[in-house]
Amino acid sequence: MQALYLALALFLLLNLAAGMWRVLRGPTAADRMLAAQLFGTTAVAVLLLLAQATGNAALRDVALLFALLAAVTAVAFVRRAWPDQASDHDPK
Amino acid sequence: MIPSDYLSAALLIAGAVFFLAGTVGLLRFPDVYTRLHALTKADNVGLGLVVAGLALQAESWAVVGKLLLIWLLVLLAGASVAHLVAVAARQRGIKLWKR
Numbered sequence: 001m002q003a004l005y006l007a008l009a010l011f012l013l014l015n016l017a018a019g020m021w022r023v024l025r026g027p028t029a030a031d032r033m034l035a036a037q038l039f040g041t042t043a044v045a046v047l048l049l050l051a052q053a054t055g056n057a058a059l060r061d062v063a064l065l066f067a068l069l070a071a072v073t074a075v076a077f078v079r080r081a082w083p084d085q086a087s088d089h090d091p092k
Numbered sequence: 093m094i095p096s097d098y099l100s101a102a103l104l105i106a107g108a109v110f111f112l113a114g115t116v117g118l119l120r121f122p123d124v125y126t127r128l129h130a131l132t133k134a135d136n137v138g139l140g141l142v143v144a145g146l147a148l149q150a151e152s153w154a155v156v157g158k159l160l161l162i163w164l165l166v167l168l169a170g171a172s173v174a175h176l177v178a179v180a181a182r183q184r185g186i187k188l189w190k191r
Contacts, residue, residue: 001093001149004101008108008142015115022118022127030124030181034131037173038118041135041166042111045142048159049104052146060155064162071169078176082184 005053009046016042033077040070100148107141110134123189124181128174135170139163 019042022035044063051059093101110133117130143163147156 001097001101004104008104011108012111015111019115019118028124028181028186030177030186031127034124034127034177035118037170038114038131038134041139041170044162044166045107045111045139048142048146048162052149057155060158060162064158064165067162067165067169071165071173074169074173075176078173078180082180 002053005049009049009053012042012046012049016046029077029082033074033082037070037074040066040073044070096148100145103141103145103148107138107143107145110138110141114138124186125178126189128178132170132174136167139166 016039019035019038023032026032044066047059047063047066051057051063114130114134117133118127121127121130140163143159147159150156150159
């Protein structure tokens with residue numbers, strides 16, 4: 001099972017590298033943010049697999065933290081960091 | 093390998109396939125809204141299957157609880173984020189993709 005965990009973690013890491021293409025290409029800020037969001041979830045899965053493979057339980061706490069941070073990041077992006085010149089909706 | 097190992101391996105591999113589908117969708121789909129659709133599959137089902145596969149191997153119920161907690165947190169975050177990004181994209185005038 002050890003080999004399977006590590007192989008899958010590597011596979012997910014390669015997925016993550018492929019997702020970088022979307023971060024580079026855009027075209028909108030939202031597309032880049034969605035790619036970053038997928039990185040967050042993939043990182044959680046990789047960390048859970050590594051926690052099981054290495055028997056290091058602390059990695060599960062790291063995964064929990066990543067899940068939490070990914071949510072906060074996306075909300076901060078939508079509410080604060082995404083410039084909104086195109087419309088006059090939702091004044092802040 | 094005992095039978096539960098095979099089940100666990102099948103679940104983990106199925107989860108990885110969903111992550112692959114999410115990444116391919118993110119790269120190939122034409123606009124923000126369709127990419128959101130690809131992303132949520134990886135978030136919800138991909139991670140769900142990986143968590144289910146790992147839960148079968150977990151050494152204690154506390155670990156199973158923590159895995160489920162992580163998955164539920166990602167589910168909740170993924171749903172809220174997908175909604176927020178879609179609404180914000182609409183407000184900023186990003187056009188829907190038309191063939």
